[in-house]
Amino acid sequence: MSTPKNDPLLQVETTCGTLLYELQIIWDEVGETDSDRDKMLLELEQECLEVYRRKVDQANRCRAQLRQTIADSEAELAAICSAMGERPVHIRQSDQNSGSLKEELRKILPQLEEMRKRKVERRNQFIEVLEQTQKITNEIYGSTESVSLKTVVDETDLSLRKLEELHRQLHELQKEKSDRLKQVQDHLHMLNSLCSVMGMDFKLTVSEVHPSLGDSDGLRSISNNTIEKLAIAIKKLREVKIQRMQRLQDLATTMLELWNLMDTPIEEQQMFQNVTCNIAASEHEITEPNTLSVDFINYVEAEVSRLEELKSSKMKELVLKKRSELEDICRKTHLVPDSDSAIEDAIEAIESGAVDAATILEQIELQIAKVKEEAFSRKEILEKVEKWLTACDEECWLEEYNRDENRYNAGKGAHLTLKRAEKARSLVNKLPGMVEALASKTLAWEKEREIKFMYDGIRLLSMLEEYTILRQEKEQERRRLRGKR
Template sequence: MLAIGSPITSIHINTTCTALLRELEVDEAANTKARFHQSLAAKEAEIATLVAALGEHDINSPTNTGKRSASLKEKLASVTPLVEEEKRRKSDRLQKVLQCVNDVHSLCGVLRLDFGQTVDDVHPSLHGTQVEQSTNISNSTLEGLEKTILKLKTERKARIQKLKDIVANLFELWNLMDTSKEERNSFLRFTYIGATSESEITERGFSRSRMKERVFKKRSELEEICRLTHIEPDTSTAAEKASALIDSGLVDPCELLANIEAQIAKAKDEALSRREVTDRIDKWLFACEEENWLDEYSQVSQ
């Protein structure tokens, strides 16, 4: 039996401790390597999922395409930015798909088509409730949406041109029949299309800013006529009030335009009747002035 404190005992203890430390180091290295392998596999799986969501299935593992002699730590460091890049690509693609879906929705509203059926024809997930989780954002889906948008825009263009042709014929008939403004105002919504670009025709009719511009222009015309004829314009269609009504959606802008058109017609009629009166007054004043001049001339001659 070895005595405690003897040189042999110390050597035995040191040897045992060294062996234990080496065993611990080996276990720690193995655990660290396993964690690196697990993290690397998780990153590669995440990349594969992200790339598959984009519809790009035929890819090579990023760790296989790199240096074969690279350490696990180096491979993990090289894969991490790739994951972030694929996340960014997925986010960008999702935004593109959602924008295309919004465009399809707007065009279907203009053309009075079934939006759900239209996007279902591209991919059923586009009409789901959990958009970010369920929406298919593959290349084929994006291409399908772009083709659908092009098809809908072509249809919208054809319909607008057809409506413009009808409106042109309507104007010709109005001019031939001397149709009154009151009768024409009932078709005001359609006659404005002739001066409107395709992009300004939205699901709710004309774009709000464009309609405001038309309303303000007509209101300015009314105010100018009233100023020249010394008439107080109707305050119900004042610019501030009209703008608030259009923004609130309480009033159809086309009805507001028709109202202002009617006020302009009324102001012009009032101006015409006043002009007849003022013309008579001017003639009477001129006659009085001429008579006074003749009287004065007669007195001077005598």
């Protein structure tokens, strides 16, 4: 039979018997004693026993190692399932007929490798979320303000619940980042508007707040410190804007006054229309680029200085012009202006620098306004005075006409003269009533204003009274002459 021949134990036994037989032949030839032979055989048995013992120990260790490997694998598998919040995927069978240890190890290892792979994938998901959280946290709080948050994953909790919690935290941070980006963008828009109006370098201004703000394509800082600095920069620029706006409005006011004073042509005024149109504008209404730049304000200041110098050179002419205007109004309203020596003294004072020309002009303007106001109140009385004086002229003509002995002689134009005489008599007969009405009106005017009504430097009531006395004297003289006849 071939099977026994192939049995390793039979082969070993045959080999050992053959070797023992060969050994005995050697001993016989050598002449070993029985005691030596027994001794050597004992040594041989002990050596074989030690070999067997080593093999048994090795097999025990291998079995223990297999059991430990299985236990460690089961523990690791249980730990991974626990960390991932899942039920264990392997339950060890206690039945002795469940199979050998190697078979059991072969069953558990694929499950362990699968769970290890899933753990690595889950851990990578945690790392990705934590890294994004760390990145946004650094952007929000800045590298000097952020709490140290290293990308270290808690291996004991890799559950979906924990992952969802981290996702919620990340979503909240992303929303805060979005809100901060909008806030930064709004601040930058305001700064850009302020810089544009005041002719300032926007990129340089924001780069001083934070270098990243000057780069439109890069990642902008959204930290608390950056947002606070942006707000401070906006506040400072608004203060500067208000100061420059007030300066420009003061210059515009001065410019308008000088234009009005010197009757500047409209064509010249239109060159600075963009200045005067903002004379009453509020801070938020001034948005045109470079409206409040240093160069533009200096340009306006130069124009105002030029007008000031022009005003100084034309001041004498302006004073004389306003004086002439005052005299013209006084002449039309029969008021007496100040003496000529007063205006000459004023001009000398202007030329010497002792008196500000603007003060003299202001005084004349006040006099003109006062005269215009008084002229309006005198208008009705002056109209009656003109009618009275016209009637007085007709009265004088009629007296001359009555003294003319040839007045009835027919001649060229005699009929026209006769008609005028008839009209003159009718008008002269109304003179007493006209004088009385004019005097009454004048008295009421003087009582209301508590001043005398002057006409070319003479009180009107005195003129009326003198006329009345003169008329009475003429009437008495006419009666006396008629009595002699």
